[in-house]
Amino acid sequence: MxxxxxxxxxxxxxxxxxxxxxxxxxxxxxxxxxxxxxxxxxxxxxxxxxxxxxxxxxxxxxxxxxxxxxxxxxxxxxxxxxxxxxxxxxxxxxxxxxxxxxxxxxxxxTLEQVTQALSALAERSLQVGADFLLRMLAKQGKLPLANPDNPSEGSGLVILGMGKLGARELNYSSDIDLIVFYDDELPLYAEIESLRQPMVRLTQDLVKIIEERTVDGYVFRTDLRLRPDPGATPVAVSVAAAESYYTSVGQNWERAAMIKARPVAGDIEAGQRFLSHIAPYIWRKHLDFAAIQDIHSIKRQIAAHKGGRTIAVLGHNIKLGRGGIREIEFFAQTQQLIWGGRNADLRISDTCSALDALVRAGRITEAVAEEMKTAYRFLRQVEHRLQMIEDAQTQTLPKDDAGIERLAAFLAYPDGEAFRRDLLHHLQTVETHYSELFEESPSLTVAGEQARGNLVFTGGESDPDTLETLAEMGYDNPERVASLVRGWHHGRYRATRSERARQILTELMPLLLETLSRSASPDTAFLRFDQFLSRLPAGVQLFSMFQANPKLLEAVAQVMGGAPFLAEQLSRRPGLLESLLTEPDVAALQSAEALQRDLDQALGLAGDYQDVLDIVRRWNNDRRFLIGLHILSGKLDADAAGPLLTRVAETAIRALLPHVEADFARQHGMPPGPGGGTGGIAVVALGKLGGGEMTIGSDLDLVFLYDAPIDAQSDGPRPLPAVQYYARLGQRLISALTAQTGEGDVYPVDMRLRPSGKTGPIASSLESFAKYYAESAWTWEFMALTRARPVAGPEALLDEAAAVIRRILTQQRDPATLLADVADMRHRVEKEKPGAILWDVKMGRGGLVDVEFAVQYLQLRHAAERPDVLDQNTTAAYEKLVGAGCLPAETGATLIAATRLWRRLQGLLRIAVGDAAFDEEAATRDQKDALLRAGGAVDFDGLKQNILATAEQALACYRALIDDPAAALPKPSQQEKTK
Structure with a gap:
């Protein structure tokens, strides 16, 4: 004063x-x-x-x-x-x-006079600003004017007031929600190459005129985020683009928003013309039951927190909270959308008039309408007083009793208690009517779970309660999650462009977010799911699968949270998910015969060679994915998965080979064989395929053998000599395995273990193969050959190849030379490719390389006297060596236990990170839990201690078998070194 x-x-x-x-x-x-x-x-x-x-x-x-x-x-x-x-x-x-x-x-x-006055001020300010900017553009020669005395008239500039401005219901410190369109098809602009740039600039300048804070304050805060897909469109959108958007991917919440749309500035006639054009989109002529379901689901999203949030006074949001202003507005708008297509009298923008119209239409009782209108006017008055205090856009009540007392005084209440009574009465009244609106709609809460809170993704901005709910679920960046979900609803991905897909997704959202949140790293899982969704060609089928099979969604969440390698596969080939519903359980993968029958049945649908390639790829990838998922979930031991993955790979190779041979024979005839007869190619597996120890990410180490005279020739239209025939046939098989089709590839193939490595022929005759190992092979090549196993080709040729390999491996060797070579080779490998056993269980000392070198050395050392020690599988070979008395039982047990641990960990790490290095600090809880299962540990420190202890024991065995005896060998003379 x-x-x-x-x-x-x-x-x-x-x-x-x-x-x-x-x-x-x-x-x-x-x-x-x-x-x-x-x-x-x-x-x-x-x-x-x-x-x-x-x-x-x-x-x-x-x-x-x-x-x-x-x-x-x-x-x-x-x-x-x-x-x-x-x-x-x-x-x-x-x-x-x-x-x-x-x-x-x-x-x-009255309240109506207050809100209409605020709206009139906003309209007048916008019109003055628009006219000013249009005149400026005309003066600059950038835009012609149809009527210089009234610049907006005939300009095609449409400024729609949305929300409370459109309904003439602005609150005291309200933002004004605007959408700006421009009609670039007007004859007035025929000579302008692009109207977009000047209209976007005009919109930006208009926002500055209205919104920018200066020493004199501001006029209104503005919000342009209700325009079509605001994250991907400029601030001004052409009328044609807008009409296309609304009629193709417009959402039901946007239909609800358009109920209040009104031209408030610019070319009013053009604005009315636009609204009339999209009226069929807003007001459906026939009851659209899918749309009604969508509306119901939006409502249930908002109401999904039943029992989770309570009506309160301190800190309650009278707009967004339960029983608040938004529930009154939604109560009216929802019913307007459902019935307004049939009854034009319901197409009213302001809330109270809409409630009256619903009474006249017989949709609600007069008593309900009066109670809702009374509550609406009361809450709006409270809202205005809150905003008059500091001109702040707030609808949140004070969080302490003193603040409530002050607000009560401003509202002319005798004390805070009287205000509390009225407030609670109106909030409870609104909540009651609102909750009864769709009381028969099924809940959107997750079965068996207590609902956490709001999950609302309608509109152009994040709902505060939704962000709080996401945070409570465990998401570290709720704003990013909410923004991406809104993008899904805007149809930015192909999978969400259809109305049906978005409707199902709305229904699915609480379950989806809840399931992903149970991952140890919810944000990581969600972002991987978003990437997966972005690559889907369509969404209805998948979303329906999730609805019908919640366990499928749980499996996807597990992949997204703990297995980037599988997640990447799933993103590239979403069809893999179907394998979880239609393919056999892991038990059915145990039998090679069952696998072969299954693939043969699938190949029965092939119409041509390309179909064969796609079917084999799809079949193979489905089963590998299924096995990977079982490893990840702990249903399958990663070590035990090696034989399964190996059988799947063998089945794929065996299925492809005859089709490759037949396709090749059409041009070049049948493969030449011994004695002028028909031959064939033997596919010999080495490495992890040969040993039956494949992981999810393993490639195929292969060697191709044939038996035919050097001068033999095929008999086709374009005959080839045997050497060339089998080299090209082998290359065709490699292409069949590695070529990328729409279904991906089958496996990468590594041919470096063939005779002479990269410089050697793709396919070798049995004779030249035996000669190479008799005259030219290095010790490491004999070691690799201990894992050689013929897997595909004519039976007689496979037997002959196996016999040749066995003869090579059982030949007499100089023990000292073998020992020195193995020891020297391991030292060179360590120097070139050092590894720490945490988390490189292959190259780290005491890891897979050491246990494999040891078993291969021992087999080569004793095979001449004891051929029965030969086995392609590492642990089986150790067992045979112990049984033959070539290895102490205790040493054998230590090395077998180490091998199995390394295979389990490597199998799991290949699923978790692929070929990338495992980063303990960045690892998710899901990944660590899976590693704990693989390592048989109760905590991560215990797992690491177990790894170090196992490596130490295995390394001690290796040194006792190889390094120490090699060090005791006599040093070669200079003459021997030179030789």
């Missing part, structure tokens, strides 16, 4: 100072001033900045004050300077805000 007098005294107008004193001394006027000064710093500032305008309000009334503010807007529009325009608009806003607040607080205006 002192500042009121002091400020008036400092003016040059003695009458103004007298007025200020008179108001301070007149009881009614003083009471009003005290109400403003005692409750609202913002209104206090408005009064003190313009006491002259305050005098007009007290003397001529609030109606005249508001009329003067609108006239001030019009005067501002006559300026040619943007800064001057902005200054005058802000002055008009301050005067209008003061006029409206006094009209509201003194009860001279």
């Amino acid at each position: 002192e500042r009121w007098i002091e400020t008036a005294d400092r003016t040059d107008d003695p009458d103004l100072a007298g007025f200020a004193r008179q108001m301070a001394e007149t009881p009614d006027a003083r009471a009003l001033l005290e109400a403003l000064f005692g409750n609202s710093p913002f209104l206090t500032d408005c009064l003190l900045k313009d006491i002259g305008f305050a005098r007009l309000l007290f003397q001529d009334g609030v109606d005249q004050g508001f009329a003067n503010a609108l006239a001030q807007c019009d005067l501002a529009g006559e300026s040619d300077d943007m800064k001057a325009l902005m200054k005058e608009l802000r002055r008009a806003k301050r005067q209008a805000a003061l006029s409206i607040a006094l009209a509201d607080i003194t009860g001279q205006w």
